[in-house]
Amino acid sequence: MSAEPALATSLFADRLAEAVERKRSQLLVGLDPRPDLLPVELVGDAQVDRVAAAEGSARFCRGIIDSVAPHVVGVKPQLAFFEALGADGIRALEDVCAYAREAGLLVLADAKRGDIGSTSRAYASAYLEPRGDDPPLGDAMTVNVYPGRDSLEPFLAACRRHGAGVFCLVKTSNEGGADVQDLVLSDGRPLWQHVARLVHELGGELVGSRGLSSVGAVVGATHPRAVGEARRLMPQAVLLLPGVGAQGATPADLARAFTSGPASALVSASRSVLYAFRTTGEDWRTAAALEAARLRRDVWAVSGW
Amino acid sequence: MSAEPALATSLFADRLAEAVERKRSQLLVGLDPRPDLLPVELVGDAQVDRVAAAEGSARFCRGIIDSVAPHVVGVKPQLAFFEALGADGIRALEDVCAYAREAGLLVLADAKRGDIGSTSRAYASAYLEPRGDDPPLGDAMTVNVYPGRDSLEPFLAACRRHGAGVFCLVKTSNEGGADVQDLVLSDGRPLWQHVARLVHELGGELVGSRGLSSVGAVVGATHPRAVGEARRLMPQAVLLLPGVGAQGATPADLARAFTSGPASALVSASRSVLYAFRTTGEDWRTAAALEAARLRRDVWAVSGW
Numbered sequence: 001m002s003a004e005p006a007l008a009t010s011l012f013a014d015r016l017a018e019a020v021e022r023k024r025s026q027l028l029v030g031l032d033p034r035p036d037l038l039p040v041e042l043v044g045d046a047q048v049d050r051v052a053a054a055e056g057s058a059r060f061c062r063g064i065i066d067s068v069a070p071h072v073v074g075v076k077p078q079l080a081f082f083e084a085l086g087a088d089g090i091r092a093l094e095d096v097c098a099y100a101r102e103a104g105l106l107v108l109a110d111a112k113r114g115d116i117g118s119t120s121r122a123y124a125s126a127y128l129e130p131r132g133d134d135p136p137l138g139d140a141m142t143v144n145v146y147p148g149r150d151s152l153e154p155f156l157a158a159c160r161r162h163g164a165g166v167f168c169l170v171k172t173s174n175e176g177g178a179d180v181q182d183l184v185l186s187d188g189r190p191l192w193q194h195v196a197r198l199v200h201e202l203g204g205e206l207v208g209s210r211g212l213s214s215v216g217a218v219v220g221a222t223h224p225r226a227v228g229e230a231r232r233l234m235p236q237a238v239l240l241l242p243g244v245g246a247q248g249a250t251p252a253d254l255a256r257a258f259t260s261g262p263a264s265a266l267v268s269a270s271r272s273v274l275y276a277f278r279t280t281g282e283d284w285r286t287a288a289a290l291e292a293a294r295l296r297r298d299v300w301a302v303s304g305w
Numbered sequence: 306m307s308a309e310p311a312l313a314t315s316l317f318a319d320r321l322a323e324a325v326e327r328k329r330s331q332l333l334v335g336l337d338p339r340p341d342l343l344p345v346e347l348v349g350d351a352q353v354d355r356v357a358a359a360e361g362s363a364r365f366c367r368g369i370i371d372s373v374a375p376h377v378v379g380v381k382p383q384l385a386f387f388e389a390l391g392a393d394g395i396r397a398l399e400d401v402c403a404y405a406r407e408a409g410l411l412v413l414a415d416a417k418r419g420d421i422g423s424t425s426r427a428y429a430s431a432y433l434e435p436r437g438d439d440p441p442l443g444d445a446m447t448v449n450v451y452p453g454r455d456s457l458e459p460f461l462a463a464c465r466r467h468g469a470g471v472f473c474l475v476k477t478s479n480e481g482g483a484d485v486q487d488l489v490l491s492d493g494r495p496l497w498q499h500v501a502r503l504v505h506e507l508g509g510e511l512v513g514s515r516g517l518s519s520v521g522a523v524v525g526a527t528h529p530r531a532v533g534e535a536r537r538l539m540p541q542a543v544l545l546l547p548g549v550g551a552q553g554a555t556p557a558d559l560a561r562a563f564t565s566g567p568a569s570a571l572v573s574a575s576r577s578v579l580y581a582f583r584t585t586g587e588d589w590r591t592a593a594a595l596e597a598a599r600l601r602r603d604v605w606a607v608s609g610w
């Protein structure tokens with residue numbers, strides 16, 4: 001390992017806080033392009049041909065970015081949906097991330113990666129570090145902490161050196177997450193709370209001027225009580241709250257997440273924004289913009305800022 | 306969800322067992338191409354240009370496959386190293402996986418993916434399911450169980466419908482894995498043993514004619530005692546044992562893993578095979594072939610079959 005240079009850029013947590021305050025939005029829109037759900041004008045051969053599916057997905061995501069940009073602080077591309085389209089899908093991902101960045105949005109790569117150190121090093125370089133002359137694909141990414149503290153070090157190094165952010169999976173939004181995350185440890189507390197304490201410790205060295213850390217945590221908005229407890233256990237972490245909309249959570253469930261500042265929680269909605277047109281019957285861009293505007297307003301209101 | 310058709314192909318566990326017995330090898334070679342470690346004849350512009358790095362990596366992996374094919378039952382591409390090269394890297398991955406398949410090798414995509422069900426669905430489709438007219442990228446993949454049982458269901462569906470295999474992260478080979486995996490639960494046992502029991506339960510429906518399940522487990526070869534305990538807790542699981550070679554484990558540490566049959570454990574070595582030429586000074590292909598042959602022989606011997 002070479003010596004770490006001084007910080008090359010501002011902390012992710014500070015850039016995020018500045019963006020949230022400026023835009024008065026704590027909303028992320030998740031980019032989960034599904035060829036079978038594309039608007040009819042973009043479908044073309046997307047259901048039979050991977051190249052067409054990747055192109056349709058990229059056009060869809062660009063249109064969504066144009067529509068929601070005034071209302072959101074960033075986008076959260078879900079890598080699985082791009083990987084499902086192979087190399088063409090990853091080309092689309094690269095295109096979409098660059099487009100979002102040009103629109104002034106933060107990009108949070110929803111990758112949930114986690115592996116031993118030498119492999120995490122490659123993941124950090126894939127998603128959080130400059131790629132030759134190009135900027136990093138993402139400003140931040142989601143990671144899985146099951147492989148332990150040393151597996152996270154390459155991601156933390158990217159936070160220090162490149163102003164990146166990481167969001168550690170603490171409590172997932174699905175029901176089955178309880179199978180592992182709610183296992184009770186010898187001190188009577190569930191596993192996820194131990195993971196939360198680890199995340200809090202790891203983030204201590206990366207706290208910015210607003211008191212928030214570049215090491216955040218994913219906590220399902222579908223578990224409102226856990227959100228409150230997570231806030232208490234990780235007072236400096238930005239909480240990324242998926243599960244609003246299609247998964248059933250509402251902004252009203254989330255007020256407690258925001259007590260550490262306007263940017264101390266981010267609400268992520270995917271399907272309910274992307275595919276709003278399928279229930280409202282409006283133009284897909286209009287429907288996404290309206291739903292994003294509504295969510296942004298509701299979330300800002302409950303945040304109390 | 307549509308109704309599940311009858312099994313379209315044989316179980317992964319049976320195909321694996323047949324291949325192990327036929328080749329008398331329980332060795333996988335991990336494909337971790339690193340542009341900074343390529344043989345000099347393949348370096349070209351690989352250290353400055355992503356397209357060149359991807360092409361050099363693909364040529365390197367194809368050469369390794371040619372060299373080790375007689376000695377290994379499969380290859381384990383580590384996706385992180387391909388993702389680090391962006392869309393060009395994924396094109397190289399696709400190329401390398403197809404090449405390995407043509408060489409008669411099983412392909413185990415080392416992806417460590419895990420997310421809520423709708424996202425896992427996309428990951429299963431990316432790596433375990435036919436892609437249009439093309440076969441699946443991998444015969445099996447590694448997954449992370451932290452998001453719980455329902456998050457694994459799409460991978461299990463691919464095992465049922467497409468003869469795929471999954472290897473669940475149970476105990477990782479790195480030292481820091483203990484931070485989470487060794488947390489002690491209220492019954493006095495470490496977390497990883499609870500995960501092992503979950504893996505054993507999940508695999509019960511996918512046991513083939515050799516008594517092995519298509520749901521396997523990753524257990525670091527660097528923890529010999531845990532390997533024995535894992536064998537006991539998951540008698541039907543194929544144990545994938547990384548950590549031999551560069552990470553310090555030796556085949557002699559692993560005898561207990563094989564008590565459920567010749568194919569009941571797979572030993573994976575990456576750096577010690579790929580980059581053997583850097584210590585021996587031989588041609589890179591020759592060095593890899595010699596190291597793979599040696600490991601294959603040592604592992605077969607300790608397996609007692």
